[in-house]
Amino acid sequence: MAAHFLFLALLALASSHAIASDPSQLQDFCVADLESNVLVNGFVCKDPKLAKAEDFFFSGLDKPRDTGNKLGSNVTQVNVNQIPGLNTLGISLARLDFAPYGVNPPHIHPRGTEILTVLEGTLHVGFVTSNNPNNQLFTKVLNKGDVFVFPQGLIHFQFNYGKTNAVAIAALSSQNPGVITIANAVFGAKPPISDYVLAKAFQLDKKTVDWLQAQFWMDNNN
Numbered sequence: 180m181a182a183h184f185l186f187l188a189l190l191a192l193a194s195s196h197a198i199a200s201d202p203s204q205l206q207d208f209c210v211a212d213l214e215s216n217v218l219v220n221g222f223v224c225k226d227p228k229l230a231k232a233e234d235f236f237f238s239g240l241d242k243p244r245d246t247g248n249k250l251g252s253n254v255t256q257v258n259v260n261q262i263p264g265l266n267t268l269g270i271s272l273a274r275l276d277f278a279p280y281g282v283n284p285p286h287i288h289p290r291g292t293e294i295l296t297v298l299e300g301t302l303h304v305g306f307v308t309s310n311n312p313n314n315q316l317f318t319k320v321l322n323k324g325d326v327f328v329f330p331q332g333l334i335h336f337q338f339n340y341g342k343t344n345a346v347a348i349a350a351l352s353s354q355n356p357g358v359i360t361i362a363n364a365v366f367g368a369k370p371p372i373s374d375y376v377l378a379k380a381f382q383l384d385k386k387t388v389d390w391l392q393a394q395f396w397m398d399n400n401n
């Protein structure tokens with residue numbers, strides 16, 4: 180009986196670890212003190228007595244963003260850096276704007292699963308699983324009102340293949356999910372990764388690698 184209980188307790192503990200993304204909080208809230216010099220995992224809390232509604236507020240997500248760039252897309256992040264009250268709460272948001280044929284290039288959120296809903300337009304989206312078993316692509320065309328999930332840590336992308344602008348809102352299971360844009364990290368690393376290494380890794384000749392490394396790899400995240 181005791182062993183049975185212990186087993187259940189351990190199981191509950193294990194599953195709570197498996198489903199939580201950011202660590203769970205130990206108080207109602209911990210509004211980030213973004214100015215503090217104390218470095219912790221996340222941000223230190225400002226005095227809860229000084230917390231205001233403004234600490235939990237952001238405005239302007241209704242405004243279309245400028246997509247007149249190389250990628251034809253613009254991601255507006257609304258995470259702990261924009262809303263300090265999100266500190267320790269394990270959740271954040273983003274608005275995605277796409278020009279016709281604009282792309283949010285293959286990227287990873289190292290710390291969060293993403294759930295995206297299309298508000299306007301048509302998006303071709305997808306994610307790719309880990310090497311084991313087989314880098315399987317899961318892809319879908321989303322219309323207004325459709326929702327799609329990109330599991331934590333997997334490479335994914337969104338492409339507007341409609342003739343009109345597209346807009347989506349994404350929620351992410353981290354106060355600070357992070358973004359690693361694959362091409363930027365690989366070909367735009369500073370200082371650059373050895374072109375010998377990249378030529379071998381990507382089955383390219385060094386000239387092509389040098390050309391890729393000379394490109395401007397823009398970040399569409401704001």
Ligand SMILES: *[C@@H]1O[C@H](CO)[C@@H](O)[C@H](O)[C@H]1NC(C)=O
Nearest residue numbers: 244245248253398399400401
């Ligand atoms: C995104 O849009 C905002 C406002 O429209 C603009 O200030 C910003 O430069 C744009 N970012 C990119 C990467 O184009």
